[in-house]
Amino acid sequence: MKRTCFALALTLASTGALAADGAFNSAEDAIDYRQAAFGLIKENFSDMWAMMKDKKPMDEKAFAQRAQHLALLAQIPFTGFDVAGSDKGDTSALPAIWQKRDEFDAKASQFQLATERLAQVTQSGDAGDIKKAFGAVGKTCKGCHDNFKAE
Ligand code: HEC
Structure with missing residues (x-):
């Protein structure tokens, strides 16, 4: 198992697919990358939303972990917008x-x-602070999508 992972890491590294520095092989890769990041952002956000809205029981530990992950994930998508040509193709990013x-x-x-x-x-x-801070995050999703993402 360890060996497979290492081999995979080497393959990825040698094809330049490890995009940690924001370098992508193609505009399609950049689009996939940012969409995948937003997908994970949504997973975390929706689960927290369900807990906040009593759609599922509040699990404070799980909520806090999701919040940590969300803060990390929030760093991820934006290098995916730096690539020339990634304004075209299978994307809902607006020219704005x-x-x-x-x-x-x-x-x-x-x-x-x-x-x-x-x-x-x-x-x-x-609880009051958490609720406020959660609401503030939700506003930033909408605030960006309203101007920069197609329906
Ligand atoms: C600064 C702008 C910005 C912020 C903030 C932002 N988004 Fe987005 N989001 C975008 C753009 C632009 C796209 C379109 C990406 C594409 O299709 O290339 C997108 C796409 C998505 C997608 C679709 C991903 C896919 O599979 O195509 C989801 C889901 C999403 N965002 C959820 C969220 C959530 C939830 C938040 C807040 C917790 C959030 N976004 C915050 C700009 C933003």
Whole structure:
């Protein structure tokens, strides 16, 4: 098992598919990468949402872990927008991202800060603070999608 993983890592590294530095092989890769990251963001966010809205029992430990993961994941998608040509193809990213890049980047920063804040307040455990911080994260999703993502 260990050996397989190592071989896989080597293969990925040699094909340049390890995209940690934001380098992608193609625009399609960049689109897949950012969509996959947003998919994980949604998984975490939806589960927290279900707990906040009493759709499932609140598990404080699980909630806090999701909040930590969300703050990490919030760092991931944005290098996927740096690649030329990734405004075309199988994507719901709007041209406004590249036309108003400063505004988009500002929204990304607000999102990252909001998720960090949420991860922090889940440590203190104050229900009111958590609720507020969670609501603030939700607003940053919508605030960006309204301007920069097609329906
Ligand atoms: C700064 C802008 C921005 C923020 C903040 C943001 N998104 Fe997005 N999101 C996008 C863009 C742009 C796309 C389209 C990506 C593409 O199709 O290339 C996207 C796509 C998605 C997708 C679809 C992924 C797929 O499989 O195609 C989901 C789900 C999603 N976002 C959820 C969220 C959630 C939940 C949050 C907040 C917790 C969030 N996003 C925050 C800009 C943002």
